[in-house]
Amino acid sequence: MKVVFLDAATLPTALSFANPAIEYLPYSSTSPDSVISRICEATAVITNKVRLGAEELRAAKQLRLVAVAAAGTDNIDLDTAAQLGIRVANVPDYGSDSVAEHVIATLFALRRHVVTYAAAALDGRWTASEHFCWNGPRIRDVGGSVFGVVGRGRIGEAAARLARGLGMEVRFAQTPGMACRIDELPLEELLMVADALTLHVPLTPATLGMIGREALARMKPGAVIINTGRGALVDASALVAALREGSLAGAAIDVLDVEPPPADHVLLAADIPNLLVTPHVAWASENAQARLAARLEQLIGQQFA
Known part of the structure; x- marks a missing residue:
């Protein structure tokens, strides 16, 4: 055999x-x-x-x-x-908990600008400070913020469970074709209230590019987005534009529309602010x-x- x-x-x-x-x-x-x-x-x-x-x-x-x-x-x-x-x-x-932990890890990294502050400790900004600390980008707590989940499968529910443990208010996007539950909102409304949005839906004709220019424009100032689902759920060019304009505070992307990506992929540019890209490893604990x-x-x- x-x-x-x-x-x-x-x-x-x-x-x-x-x-x-x-x-x-x-x-x-x-x-x-x-x-x-x-x-x-x-x-x-x-x-x-x-x-x-x-x-x-x-x-x-x-x-x-x-x-x-x-x-x-x-x-x-x-x-x-x-x-x-x-x-x-x-x-x-097999990987629901691993992906959920990756979501929360990158959420902390984005909200607290961990990468930026770690770099400041080594590149001279801290040693040049007039004070005991170096103050850079605004640090936002995770507790008390709104955690928006798009996709109510195993991974979405696992991420929601961890978020609740951190004191976050969890709201799900309404499942298309089903009655809206008390903890759900239509996606258009969820975009406007979520401090962090995490994507856990399959890639279908209906979800292709679901987070594009219009969706990103609906998100509240200071919000961040995390994608561990499928790369093509997010319009990459629109995401880069929102980050460069500052209308979106940050993004953590673990999946791209082409994998492995070409070296000139729009999301791999070195000068995109507050973008954390990882090479499809959320599942891989x-x-x-x-x-x-x-x-x-x-x-x-x-x-x-």
Whole structure:
């Protein structure tokens, strides 16, 4: 039974299988033109971001399971998989706490300008101060502020739980097509009251560019935005403009619309004020990686028990 991991380097924790009948072949990465040759004899395929379309799935005559090492399955042609009797399984809950903690960590960094003040301690601004401290950008407390959450899934609820523990008032965006709950607001209204906005919705035609120029203009002065969902939820050019103009106080972005991004990506410019960009690592705590690895091993083990 041949198990192929197409982009194993995306999961630093190595997998192991107790069943001696399983032949495990991890590839660090796989280019689109190499997918078919690597999976044509596979019984199970593990993929994080490598796409398996109709052509690839039909070429894998022995394939019985596709295990997606992520919370979503948007890189798999689910209709073709169903037609061919190929089971598709994902791991939806391994990283909820990790992403939620990243949201709160970057929220503190933005509200308290941690990066700026740490730099001031080393670049001479503190030593040149006439006082015991160096006063720079305005520091805002997190407690007592309004935490706006767009997306009420596992991660959104986990981030909300942490925010409440910090004394924040949590408000959710109303779920489209559902009655508005007491702790929810229509998105247009949430934008106007949130001191921090965090995004946790999937990328769909309806959510593509949902935070654009108009949405950013609605946000209150001093607000910050955090995106650990999908890069294309936010109009990157509009975000940069809002930060440069000062209408938005800060942004923490862990996902871009193209990954890995080109060197000239608009959000990687060095002179954008109050922008914190991280390389899609919100999910990647050691505990989350261990949970993901264990769940993948379990999926494969159950399939071939």
